[in-house]
Amino acid sequence: MSAAQIAPPRPFRQRHWRLAAFGRDWAAVAAALLLLTIGGMAVLAPLIGAYDPYEANNLLRFAPPGAPGHSLGTDQQGRDMLARLVWGGRVSLLVGVVPTVLASIIGLGLGILAGYARGIVDQIIMRVLDVLFAFPMVLLAIAVAGVLTPGVGTEIVSITIVLIPYVGRLARTATLSVVTMPYIEAARAAGGSPLAILLRYVLPNVLSPIVVYATTLMGLMIVVGSGLSFLGLGVQPPVADWGAMVADGRVVLRRAPHVTVLPGVVILAVSLAFNFLGDGLRDALDPRTGRR
Amino acid sequence: MGRFLGHRLLGVLPVMFGVSVIIFILMHLAPGDVATVLLGPQATEVAKTELRHALGLDQPLPLQYGKWLLRTVTGDFGTSIATQLNVAALVLPRFLNTLVLTVASLLLAIVIGYSVGLFAALRARSVFDRVTITVTLLAGSTPPFWLGLILVLLFAIRLRWLPVSGMVDMAGDGGALDVLRHLVLPAVTTALGPAAIITRMVRSSIREALDRPHVRVARAKGLKRGALLRRHVILNALPPIITITGLQLGYLLGGALLTEVVFAWPGLGALLYDSITARDMPVVQATTLLIALSFVLVNIAVDVINVLLDPRLREA
């Protein structure tokens, strides 16, 4: 969530994917498996689970975890917590993944353009990004989400805007470190068109750090997105993502802590998993920066 | 050094200008009519039109912005539309409250981060080191608003050691000790994430510095650890640590918003949230600018400290 948490890593040059190295990283593999499981459950939510996440059952309010038929209990309206967590994942994961992908694409484009073109183009792009960068992240997201109609679309737009300068800066730095390489000079001298050089030499080199960075960002955006939902700026009822579930549970914190605790634990686990996955990818892509 | 600083400070102006333009446009894109809100549902159209005129909301956008800019440059932040209070008088006390929370959180994060990070670095691969890594990973991924609720549940509701919310006792102003009691939970909530990041950065920077050849040589020569750290390690490890610490301060300034909401802490975050939802443009502008300015200035301060530590960076 913080600026530093998403401070771009130092760019590195592309190495070949080392799947074997990734496979040996048990934490990354476990993280990938966890994310696949949760993602799969979210995608397949309509097909699995015995309960409708929106159907209230007034006789079964505040059932604690382990209650018969409701392994994770029920909330204040008697809705099955497991079903709500699974369905909530559809929104939470969407809000974590989509803006990061969008921002990565836009940021990548802007960063490469700035880094390759240099000069006035670079100046303009970077000053605009500076302005966005000057907003503390949560603030900008809230400003955007606060003035647009609350909803998933708004949440995605606001998080995307917030992320662009971070990805943009990293892409520019990575581009700068590549364009001075002798082989690029050579390609230029040989009369390669700028577009061809960008696509052929620059993009592949810039892509890997962005992919690694984006993976870590996804975990953080799960947290940021849930924060926006917590404030009521995100998804609208009766749909609830994990952040909105925490907010819902807050009123009954004393009486039924599990309504608040469970979605928080899931957010934590998913965010953590994205972090491990990001670390694993980085190690696999660039062994020099491997964990020690 | 002076030129470097001057150059950086000059760069603040266009950024602030951009920030204010963005906020201005965003607020005007927002649906909802201030006049309806201020005058209530029974107000006549005539009254609403008059109010919009009185507030200058019927003028073309660039003109409205220009007028606002002129006033702001002369130090007049205007009057809050919703509360009729002077904006500066409304925003400054809130800013101080946010600062109290921010500084307390930062100190907490620094104390935890520096000591645990250093300790872990010196005992690489020990149990302590591994536990530290795990805990910092967990802490870095914890949603702060959720953590706040969990802490409230444990320490305020179950154990009743600490107050649930607010900055002072409900009955009035309980003095410094009272503020301190109220500060504990929000500060811990806000500090945890940054503390985790600082810990990891301190740990890795110190270890990198310990690995450098001249340190190894010095160690081989039998230099005592205290002296070794002071002379060779700390200084080398410092720039990234300072950078990351400064960035955390920036984060805390703005991002404490969620903590402020959870704990009903009367800071800028809550004010901003309220004034955005009330379309109280003068307050939104002043609050955002203040936060953005603090953020930018902290970033500059970090750069300056780093340049002082390592003048080579000035060229970068």
Add this chain to the structure above:
Amino acid sequence: MALRAGLLAASALAIAATLPVSARAAGTLIWGMPAETDILDPHATGGWSTYQVTYQIFEGLAKEDLTKADVASPPLVPGLATSWDISPDGTVYTFKLRPGVKFHDGTAFDAAAVKFNFERFWDESSPNFYKKAKAFVIAYTKWIKAVEIVDPMTVKVTLKAANYQWLRQGLQSYGQPLMVSPEAVKKYGNDGIALHPIGTGPFRFVQRDQGVKTVIERNPDYWGTPAKLDRIIIRPLQDPATRVNALENGEVQIISTPPWDEIQRLVDAGFKLSTSPNVPYINFIHLNFKNPAIADIRVRKAINMAIDREGIAKEIYRSTGRAEYGMLSPGTDAYDPKFASYKYDPDGAKKLLAEAGFANGLKLTFELAQYGTGEIVETWIQRDLKKVGIDVELKKYEWITYMGKWAGGMGPDVAMNTIGWGMSTPAWIDIVSRCDSAPPGGINSGWYCNKEVDKLLDAAILERDTAKMKDIYQKANRLIMDDAAFVPTIDDLQPIVLSPKVKGFVNPPEDWFDLSIVSLD
């Protein structure tokens, strides 16, 4: 210093454990309110949360007696006027003013002060005129033709036409013609009253820390029975969980709008629950006559029949709500608790929908404001409607945006929106249901229009006799519900939870309370 603060914070856990929860002055009541009062100028403000404070500071010529809970509506009693006389044609009000009353700043209350106040909120030609005040007090001032001083203690107000609800209309939220110190207006300016609220009431203003607290204290020179409490601190605690926690930890003694699910637990823990059976507002849904589906009366009836109001009252409101079948608010003289319209009948609703050609389902849009309660009532309604084949899309807006949409009237793509509103005068029904109340003339958000209803409402305000007046309003209510123009849903019984130390609190048929009769053990 900084370092010391850090160390102190680390050891604060230990300190906290040894301190009493709080030490406070005797006779100070702390009240956790769900919303911040906007500004304390009674002429220029809207919300009920504001009048909960201004009622203690300011008084009008007539006032509502809020010391009785078991009445249909608050009795209209003399306030700063000891009596008033209404001319036979109903257009001239002669007020005898209360002698010996002083504003909190020492200014004498007399006919000149009354005239000054009317100039402020009504007379556009006066130098004392305040535009914003007129915009708010409009429901009262739009009837006024002239205001004259008869003698230093007598004021005569002439109306443009007879309206026997006029005095009551001046005591509703959205602008009250309460008496403000003329000296204070001169000293602080029209805008300045918001920050320097000076009236004649049993409490006087002490301090305001926007968003944190408002403090008022007993007015020792009050003309009537002095307040029992020394001081009241009003704390806006927007988050319901915070209010409950503060109450349980002994930090506040009264909370309004407790979370429904927590009420029983609080009562079991020894706190007192106070409810009012006659709150002057109801929750209801505007149905949009511009929407093609809703234009069909069978659809409107079906919606009314599909909603399990009793279930909502029991399961969500936890019996602090009451199913409502008509559009007249309790808390008015015209309310009839036995009024019945559409009973819960999902099968009947399905049948009606099938007849209307929607046997295979219908999609409708429902706009609502974001209250921070999780919108559980609306999601319940959404589920009920789903059961009869209506797919409802909830569109939630934050309050300001919603206000604009609601007050501006619905576009044809929207089927319904909802609000909780009302007044202690039945004339409120005019604002939401008359043909000429269609926006922007009023807040008939669903563009309902029935000339017969209008005729009845015209006659109602001309009726001086309460029993006959009630009869006319009941007829109008019947017509409106025959048209199924709205969906009245649930009354909130205004639950208030109090510490057992609080004595004498009365939950009257009004949105605000008289705190001068409250004391603390």
